[in-house]
Amino acid sequence: MVQFYKVILFISILLSSHVFAFSELHFIKVKNGCIGCDVIDLDLSGADLSNKDFTGVNLTGSELKGVDFSKSVLVSSNFTNTDLSGAKLEGVNLTGVNFTNSEMYGLDLVNINLTDANLTDVNLSGSSLFAANLTRADLTRANLSNVNLFGANLTGANLTGANLTGADLFGIKTDDVILCNTLMFGGVNNSGC
Numbered sequence: 248m249v250q251f252y253k254v255i256l257f258i259s260i261l262l263s264s265h266v267f268a269f270s271e272l273h274f275i276k277v278k279n280g281c282i283g284c285d286v287i288d289l290d291l292s293g294a295d296l297s298n299k300d301f302t303g304v305n306l307t308g309s310e311l312k313g314v315d316f317s318k319s320v321l322v323s324s325n326f327t328n329t330d331l332s333g334a335k336l337e338g339v340n341l342t343g344v345n346f347t348n349s350e351m352y353g354l355d356l357v358n359i360n361l362t363d364a365n366l367t368d369v370n371l372s373g374s375s376l377f378a379a380n381l382t383r384a385d386l387t388r389a390n391l392s393n394v395n396l397f398g399a400n401l402t403g404a405n406l407t408g409a410n411l412t413g414a415d416l417f418g419i420k421t422d423d424v425i426l427c428n429t430l431m432f433g434g435v436n437n438s439g440c
Contacts, residue, residue: 280320297335352390407439 280300290310297317305325313333323343330350336359345365354374362382370390378398385405393413400420407427414432427440 283303285305288308292312295315297315300320303323307327309329311331315335317335318338325345327347340360343363346369348368352370352372357377360380361384364384366389367387372390372392375395380400381404383403386409388408391411395415397415398418401424403423405425406429410430425439426436429436
């Protein structure tokens with residue numbers, strides 16, 4: 248029954264600027280989004296969720312292939328165990344978002360703000376993070392192979408066990424970055440262990 252309400256919630260979001268968001272025991276009226284909603288394990292593949300406020304939303308385990316989140320607010324949201332391949336995230340602030348164990352390969356994340364984001368065990372292979380802000384991001388065991396990090400800010404980021412083979416690292420900021428068992432061009436870097 249709860250799954251039914253979750254589907255109705257997101258259909259409402261797609262069709263109206265005034266929606267009712269399911270929140271465990273009651274409905275909360277929200278304009279143009281779903282703030283703090285717990286909507287796990289949904290298949291929203293290909294949905295247009297652009298220009299909406301999803302601050303603090305929990306989408307754990309959801310199928311989000313090709314979803315358009317352009318210009319939406321996703322600050323402090325939870326995307327653990329999701330598949331975001333092909334998603335559109337243009338103009339989105341991803342500060343403090345949890346992407347643990349998610350598929351994010353081949354995404355265009357140019358100039359994106361991932362400050363304090365949790366990207367543990369994430370597959371970002373082949374993505375573009377050109378000029379992205381990854382300040383204090385946790386990239387533990389992240390697959391960053393063949394990622395464009397040109398000009399990215401990795402200040403204070405944790406890259407323990409990350410795979411950076413084939414990544415474009417030109418012009419990146421690396422103050423206080425943690426490199427421990429990090430696979431890079433030329434071998435493993437253990438300078439931060």
